[in-house]
Amino acid sequence: MLDSCKLKSAGNLPLICSKKIHTVGTSNADVPLADPGMYQLDITLKRGQSLAARDRGGTSDPYVKFKIGRKEVFRSKIIHKNLNPVWEEKACILVDHLREPLYIKVFDYDFGLQDDFMGSAFLDLTQLELNRPTDVTLTLKDPHYPDHDLGIILLSVVLTPKEGESRDVFQSQSLRLSDQHRKSHLWRGIVSITLIEGRDLKAMDSNGLSDPYVKFRLGHQKYKSKIMPKTLNPQWREQFDFHLYEERGGIIDITAWDKDAGKRDDFIG
Known part of the structure; x- marks a missing residue:
């Protein structure tokens, strides 16, 4: 159950756990x-x-x-x-x-x-x-x-x-x-990301608006923001962390989507 380790960075100490x-x-x-x-x-x-x-x-x-x-x-x-x-x-x-x-x-x-x-x-x-x-x-x-x-x-x-x-x-x-x-x-650092806002996003719905959310991906790690209904200028103010691994590059894939109930979400950009 506890057979894995994280090394936060060279020089950081490791941990131990167990017992009621x-x-x-x-x-x-x-x-x-x-x-x-x-x-x-x-x-x-x-x-x-x-x-x-x-x-x-x-x-x-x-x-x-x-x-x-x-x-x-x-x-x-x-x-x-x-x-x-x-x-x-x-x-x-x-x-x-x-x-x-x-x-x-x-x-x-x-x-x-x-x-x-x-x-x-x-x-x-x-x-x-x-x-x-x-x-x-x-x-x-x-x-x-x-x-x-x-x-x-x-x-x-x-x-x-x-x-x-x-x-x-x-x-x-x-x-x-x-x-x-x-x-x-094993990871060597933390990437801390704050999604603040979007401006002048593309309208994907018939009402001239969108219901935008954002997906982030770094290697196998993923994060999906909350959905902001009926706006082209969403305010998220969300913060999250990714771990940066030694063998991977530092490219974060960021995509914006329009939420559509009952059908596939629209890709905004």
Whole structure:
């Protein structure tokens, strides 16, 4: 279930996940240092439940950051207008030792503004049983408002020791994975795209208007915008992310379409 890894960029750490833990986490600063060596942490970010509303419409556009120490090791995609988002994203992190907890911070994406904090939690890696998948439920809190209910984040994690392996050896082995595995799971960067608006689009309907939407494609990754009814100057204001893979070029295919109920959609351009 958790047999794949994402390497966000050269030098980024990998992750591990597993086991049923219901905790916000307490500081593990007093926990003795783990045995020397590397650990692989495989994480599946499953979903969020009953997250905090940060937008005027009573909803949020949540995404999640994972940090170890002060370093961000993974960032999820943005789920728009949803307080119960489903991510089902996987990440693989290399961990030097288990003293530092895995911090989870949730934010509401705001176009053109500073993103709003939606709560945080952390996972004490010393509590994970090695080599065993674990379901984790983390209760989100705001240190400034500890009594506020900010919902929960659900993960699945597996922690695996990499005894006797240095960071360089581990990463070189990871890069020798099969082509199929690489295409699915190894990426070197994130392309963040904001679809703002369209202007003077072609009229495709008999009323002199269109119902436009836009499709984006980068390799095997696809994104389809929402449909804007009866307009030639649509305002989308949608943001999404693609992963940039080592073996692929950076060409994004963008096409605009007119939605037609009951028949094939018209190609606008």
